[in-house]
Amino acid sequence: MALSGIQIYKLLPQTNCKECGFPTCLAFAMKLAAKQVELSACPYVSEDSKAQLAESSAPPIRLISLKSDGAEVKAGNEVVLFRHEKTFYNKPGVFVKVKDDLPLDQLKALVQQADSYMVGYVGIELTVDGFALESASGDGAKFSAAVKAIREVSKRPLILITDSPEVATAGLSALNSEHALVHGANSANWEKMADAAKAHEAALVVNGDSLDALAELTEKIKAKGVEDLVLYPQLPTLGARLALETQIRRLALKQNFRPLGFPTIAYPNSAAAATQAVAKYAGFVVLEQFQPELVYPLLVLRQNIYTDPQKPIQVQPGVYEINNPKPEDAVLVTTNFSITYFSVANEVEGSGLPAWLVVTDAEGMSVLTAWAAGKFDSERIAKSVKTFNLADKVSRKRLVIPGHVAVLSGELEAELPDWEIRVGPREAVDIPKFMKQAL
Amino acid sequence: MANGHIVIPRTPMDVNLAKQLNILISDMGQPLERILMDPTTAAVGYGIEYGFSVMERLRLAALQGDNMTQFPMIVTPGFEAWKTKESKVGEGVPAAWGNWTERAINWETLTAVTLLESGADVVVLRHPESVKRVKAAIQELVAVPAG
Numbered sequence: 001m002a003l004s005g006i007q008i009y010k011l012l013p014q015t016n017c018k019e020c021g022f023p024t025c026l027a028f029a030m031k032l033a034a035k036q037v038e039l040s041a042c043p044y045v046s047e048d049s050k051a052q053l054a055e056s057s058a059p060p061i062r063l064i065s066l067k068s069d070g071a072e073v074k075a076g077n078e079v080v081l082f083r084h085e086k087t088f089y090n091k092p093g094v095f096v097k098v099k100d101d102l103p104l105d106q107l108k109a110l111v112q113q114a115d116s117y118m119v120g121y122v123g124i125e126l127t128v129d130g131f132a133l134e135s136a137s138g139d140g141a142k143f144s145a146a147v148k149a150i151r152e153v154s155k156r157p158l159i160l161i162t163d164s165p166e167v168a169t170a171g172l173s174a175l176n177s178e179h180a181l182v183h184g185a186n187s188a189n190w191e192k193m194a195d196a197a198k199a200h201e202a203a204l205v206v207n208g209d210s211l212d213a214l215a216e217l218t219e220k221i222k223a224k225g226v227e228d229l230v231l232y233p234q235l236p237t238l239g240a241r242l243a244l245e246t247q248i249r250r251l252a253l254k255q256n257f258r259p260l261g262f263p264t265i266a267y268p269n270s271a272a273a274a275t276q277a278v279a280k281y282a283g284f285v286v287l288e289q290f291q292p293e294l295v296y297p298l299l300v301l302r303q304n305i306y307t308d309p310q311k312p313i314q315v316q317p318g319v320y321e322i323n324n325p326k327p328e329d330a331v332l333v334t335t336n337f338s339i340t341y342f343s344v345a346n347e348v349e350g351s352g353l354p355a356w357l358v359v360t361d362a363e364g365m366s367v368l369t370a371w372a373a374g375k376f377d378s379e380r381i382a383k384s385v386k387t388f389n390l391a392d393k394v395s396r397k398r399l400v401i402p403g404h405v406a407v408l409s410g411e412l413e414a415e416l417p418d419w420e421i422r423v424g425p426r427e428a429v430d431i432p433k434f435m436k437q438a439l
Numbered sequence: 440m441a442n443g444h445i446v447i448p449r450t451p452m453d454v455n456l457a458k459q460l461n462i463l464i465s466d467m468g469q470p471l472e473r474i475l476m477d478p479t480t481a482a483v484g485y486g487i488e489y490g491f492s493v494m495e496r497l498r499l500a501a502l503q504g505d506n507m508t509q510f511p512m513i514v515t516p517g518f519e520a521w522k523t524k525e526s527k528v529g530e531g532v533p534a535a536w537g538n539w540t541e542r543a544i545n546w547e548t549l550t551a552v553t554l555l556e557s558g559a560d561v562v563v564l565r566h567p568e569s570v571k572r573v574k575a576a577i578q579e580l581v582a583v584p585a586g
């Protein structure tokens with residue numbers, strides 16, 4: 001957390017010598033707090049103060065970036081506990097766990113399947129971020145062979161899971177100039193693990209079952225020169241993990257507590273645990289298995305939670321032509337909330353029937369929310385129909401409104417006297433049936 | 440209200456609307472301990488982030504002493520999840536969606552647990568398997584060790 005002007009003032013010489021170009025040290029301190037000047041403008045700051053000020057300007061949660069040849073996964077740099085306070089920035093990387101005791105061809109097949117996985121959501125292509133290789137064999141040669149096998153089929157960043165510094169070194173040596181993550185260090189192996197991570201410029205996971213245990217280890221490891229750390233709150237229950245994750249983030253953000261100013265990693269063993277990891281603060285999420293039926297909702301949830309609350313995801317209002325509509329084809333109305341738009345557009349497209357889709361400017365809200373907020377009423381719908389010159393495009397003046405706003409049909413008839421107003425289904429999924437049977 | 444029932448004020452994902460309705464209902468004489476508010480929400484992929492943040496804000500306001508937000512929250516993830524295409528449709532959907540039954544249960548479970556993480560006190564579910572999984576999660580969530 002950044003220091004206030006007063007806190008900075010206390011670290012300055014307080015002689016008001018004016019050499020920095022400001023009349024007083026306090027004035028200079030205020031400018032520093034606002035990041036409008038450089039500390040170097042004052043020639044008299046002590047080394048100790050310099051170090052403290054540099055420390056305070058670093059982000060409260062360190063940015064950890066795992067890099068491979070061509071891909072990068074970032075975690076950390078978060079600034080709030082609750083997304084409505086600003087936004088969450090770096091979506092937790094979703095990694096799939098594999099083990100080195102699998103026959104290499106099976107391992108490659110597994111990795112390849114998850115690596116090529118791609119699923120569409122509101123026009124975004126979602127994928128998994130990388131792989132976590134666990135040393136089940138305990139054998140460095142096997143581990144290194146498995147790393148190489150993964151690299152034959154995937155370029156995504158890696159997490160290497162082993163307690164043994166030798167096995168970790170074997171794995172890291174099999175990678176070419178990458179920034180991998182090693183999991184990890186505990187109170188017994190930390191020194192050698194830190195050496196191994198440092199030698200290969202890897203980030204290192206620190207294990208601990210309490211705030212004290214974690215903080216103590218990160219301090220020791222930092223002193224050995226490894227700065228890129230990730231915390232693993234090693235606790236058995238969702239409740240205990242939630243408490244620790246929350247305390248870690250709160251201490252980092254509110255107290256600027258450096259020993260815990262790192263992103264965390266989670267190993268969820270259930271869909272519920274994976275949900276908590278995404279909602280509450282994990283920076284990396286390692287899944288036990290690759291299951292599309294879990295990965296899909298999880299990636300979508302991650303997308304949702306990490307949406308900037310100040311900027312609802314919207315699509316451009318206008319008339320969208322689906323399946324090449326002709327003048328006599330159906331006209332449907334919806335709002336410009338992107339999820340609403342994509343649900344409706346996908347259904348219409350999937351039905352194979354041509355239609356004109358009128359997307360009204362409802363300030364990025366869904367049908368019901370916009371209606372409740374007065375952003376999707378008969379006036380706005382009529383205005384869209386007029387400003388988009390729909391009457392010139394279609395010959396059959398029949399407008400289908402969402403079932404949730406059936407109450408608007410009377411008013412709309414008054415606003416658009418030339419048009420026939422029809423009430424469509426409430427849910428997008430029922431649109432194809434409606435179009436086939438009722439239009 | 441006249442018969443001593445619990446009243447559930449239901450408002451569309453908005454902190455102020457929720458608060459206003461709570462005030463109106465308590466002004467009508469409903470005892471505060473018989474109000475269970477439903478801030479409404481949406482499923483994963485359909486705007487759950489709005490409900491998530493509204494619930495977090497209601498809970499934070501309650502903890503800061505705003506007594507018109509100090510009611511337990513009830514939400515209906517079962518209803519929300521089971522109206523999504525991902526839960527309802529098994530054929531003609533992308534292969535990347537995975538196994539239909541598991542996907543549908545996951546959709547409901549993820550929606551429910553997300554809402555629990557943002558402060559839900561009562562979650563209304565549909566599928567027995569989701570009930571089992573969400574119950575297990577709740578048990579773990581309340582099992583916070585001392586200290």
Ligand code: SF4
Pocket residue numbers: 012013014015016017018019020021022023024025028041042043044045
């Ligand atoms: S140069 Fe340094 S000591 Fe002099 S007034 Fe500026 S801040 Fe104070």
